[in-house]
Structure formats: C-alpha cells, structure tokens
Amino acid sequence: MKSLIAFLIAIILAVAGFVVYKSFVLDKKSITKKSLTHIELLDKNCKSGNMNACGELAFAYHTGANVEPSLSKAIEFYERACLGGDSKSCFNLAMVYEAGDTKSNVEKNISKALTYYKEVCDLGDDNATKSIACYKVGSAYEEGIESQRDEHKAFELYLKSCNLGAANACEKIGNSYLNGVGTIQDLNTSARYFERACEGGAIIACNNAGLMAQSGTGLPKNLLQAYSYFNISCNGGYGLACSNLGVLLTSSSKEIANELFINSCNANIASGCNNIGLVAQNAGEYKAALEIYQKSCSLNNDLGCALQKNLTNALQNAINEQAAQEQREQQAQSEVKEKKSKK
Numbered sequence: 074m075k076s077l078i079a080f081l082i083a084i085i086l087a088v089a090g091f092v093v094y095k096s097f098v099l100d101k102k103s104i105t106k107k108s109l110t111h112i113e114l115l116d117k118n119c120k121s122g123n124m125n126a127c128g129e130l131a132f133a134y135h136t137g138a139n140v141e142p143s144l145s146k147a148i149e150f151y152e153r154a155c156l157g158g159d160s161k162s163c164f165n166l167a168m169v170y171e172a173g174d175t176k177s178n179v180e181k182n183i184s185k186a187l188t189y190y191k192e193v194c195d196l197g198d199d200n201a202t203k204s205i206a207c208y209k210v211g212s213a214y215e216e217g218i219e220s221q222r223d224e225h226k227a228f229e230l231y232l233k234s235c236n237l238g239a240a241n242a243c244e245k246i247g248n249s250y251l252n253g254v255g256t257i258q259d260l261n262t263s264a265r266y267f268e269r270a271c272e273g274g275a276i277i278a279c280n281n282a283g284l285m286a287q288s289g290t291g292l293p294k295n296l297l298q299a300y301s302y303f304n305i306s307c308n309g310g311y312g313l314a315c316s317n318l319g320v321l322l323t324s325s326s327k328e329i330a331n332e333l334f335i336n337s338c339n340a341n342i343a344s345g346c347n348n349i350g351l352v353a354q355n356a357g358e359y360k361a362a363l364e365i366y367q368k369s370c371s372l373n374n375d376l377g378c379a380l381q382k383n384l385t386n387a388l389q390n391a392i393n394e395q396a397a398q399e400q401r402e403q404q405a406q407s408e409v410k411e412k413k414s415k416k
Contacts, residue, residue, distance in 0.1 A: 103392035113138050124157035131162055160197035163189045165205060184219050228255030240273025247278060264291030271302060276309030283317060305406035312340030319348060343374030350380060359388055
C-alpha cells in the first residue's frame with residue numbers, strides 16, 4: 074500500500090513538472106519488499122560518486138517511494154547530484170525552491186530557484202527541462218525578478234527555449250518581433266513564430282496568427298487561414314479568439330457569430346460583450362444591451378463604457394422627446410377645445 078501511495082505521489086510530482094527517475098519509480102520490480110536493499114544500493118553508489126544514483130535517491134526521499142519521505146534529505150541528495158552534473162536534479166531543486174514547502178519548512182526562494190534554472194539552461198542535457206529552465210530565466214529578465222530588466226537577454230533566452238521546443242517561448246519571440254522589444258521589429262518573422270507557436274499548442278499565438286492573416290500584416294491576407302487560426306484558438310478556450318471568429322462570421326452566419334460573441338462575453342472578453350451588445354441594441358432589446366455594455370465597462374473597456382453612455386443618452390433623449398411630443402399634442406388639443414368653446 075505504501076508503495077502504491079509513493080508511486081501516486083511520484084505521478085503527481087511528474088504532473089507538477091518534476092523530473093521522474095524512470096529506473097527507480099517506474100520500474101515495478103523495484104517496488105517490492107526488497108526495495109530497502111535498492112535504497113541502500115543507491116546510497117552506496119551515490120557515495121561512490123554515481124550522480125545518477127544520488128538523483129534517484131533524492132527523488133525517492135522526495136516522493137517517499139520505498140523509504141520514509143524527507144524533503145530535507147531529498148534536497149541534500151539533489152544538491153549533491155546537481156553539483157556533480159546531474160541536470161535533472163538541478164531542475165527538481167529549482168522547482169522545490171520556486172514553490173517552497175511550508176510543511177517541510179522549506180522557504181520559497183526565487184533567487185536559488187533561478188540559480189538552478191540558469192544552470193540547467195546553460196548545461197542541461199535534457200531538451201524538455203532545458204527549454205522550461207531557459208523560459209523561466211528569460212521571464213525573470215523580462216520582468217526584472219532578482220535582476221535588472223533586460224529585454225534583449227530575455228529575447229535570447231526565449232529564443233533558445235523556443236528552439237528547444239517550448240511553444241510558449243516561440244509565442245514570446247513572436248511578440249518581441251511584433252513590438253520590436255529586445256530585437257528589431259519584423260512583422261514577417263513575428264508571424265512565422267506565431268504560426269510555429271500555434272503548431273506547438275500555444276492558443277494565444279493562434280489568435281495572433283489569425284489577426285495577421287485577417288489583416289494581411291506579416292502574412293498574405295487570407296480569411297480562410299484566419300478562420301482556421303481563430304477556430305483553433307477559440308476551441309482551445311481563448312475567449313478573445315471566439316470574439317474575433319464571430320466578427321469574421323458575422324456576414325455569413327449570424328447565428329453562429331452571435332453564439333461566439335455570447336461565449337466570449339461569458340469568458341469576460343469585453344470585445345465579445347460589445348459585439349453581442351450591439352446585436353441586442355440593433356434588435357431593439359435596449360435593456361439587455363445596457364446590461365451587456367455595463368459588463369464590458371466593468372471590465373475596464375473604454376468602448377463598452379462609451380456604448381453604455383451613448384445608449385443611455387439616446388434612450389433618455391427618446392424619452393424626453395416622447396414626453397415633449399405628448400405635451401405638444403395635449404397643448405394642441407387644449408387649443409382646439411378652447412376655440413370650440415369660444416364659438
């Protein structure tokens with residue numbers, strides 16, 4: 074039972090991003106009553122200078138796989154393995170310090186985490202962890218965390234991460250070329266990186282590529298391609314792409330467009346609220362339109378606030394005009410009655 078629990082913990086840590094040592098955790102033969110011997114063997118090999126054994130031992134203590142869990146011991150062996158060149162242990166250490174663990178009295182330490190991430194980014198031998206580590210360090214330079222902001226260094230690290238397979242880093246490179254931040258502005262190159270990021274699963278990049286294909290900026294103008302990118306992004310859960318897709322479909326399929334606007338607005342995307350608000354307003358559903366514009370305005374959208382104000386003023390003017398018209402009619406009727414009474 075303890076072995077099963079430890080195995081499940083290992084799976085949870087893997088999902089969280091920690092590197093799993095396959096030979097120890099995933100080898101069913103090692104999860105037996107003889108596993109203590111395996112722990113002793115790892116300890117012996119670690120002391121003999123086998124850094125992979127040190128890393129496996131650290132992970133065993135981290136997960137409690139066939140040994141009493143101890144994060145302090147895990148850190149001790151991770152550090153030994155990392156110092157000896159085991160990049161997986163450096164990566165796991167970085168994640169430990171990035172998150173911290175109050176139950177084990179391990180304080181969150183971003184400085185230490187970044188030190189280990191930098192080591193993995195520079196010297197790591199596993200592309201998956203190396204790409205994540207480079208992205209983490211790039212993000213720190215971009216935001217000025219534990220260092221001065223350096224947009225060019227951030228760009229270089231994102232590029233390295235992108236080339237190692239990180240789609241979110243490719244999206245960052247697309248943004249850099251789009252805005253000329255950390256590098257020159259180059260819309261064609263920006264579009265290529267957005268497309269690359271989209272292929273890797275970065276849904277916001279799909280929306281960006283769609284906007285460029287829709288407008289013919291950085292990509293040849295192609296509404297079918299724009300539709301494809303918006304659709305991928307919208308189906309991936311990005312509300313703004315749903316709104317953009319709705320705009321694209323307004324002339325050809327109003328019902329689908331309206332549904333997309335509603336879904337986008339429900340996801341707190343102000344542009345979606347504005348679009349469905351306009352649909353309601355044009356249909357004469359002024360109360361519904363005002364409520365939708367109010368939501369957009371509450372999302373700090375200037376256009377939503379302006380639409381709400383304009384519709385409110387228009388309705389008030391209409392009410393005032395109706396009241397004035399009724400007053401004029403009453404006045405006219407009174408004058409007619411007065412003339413008749415004089416006769």
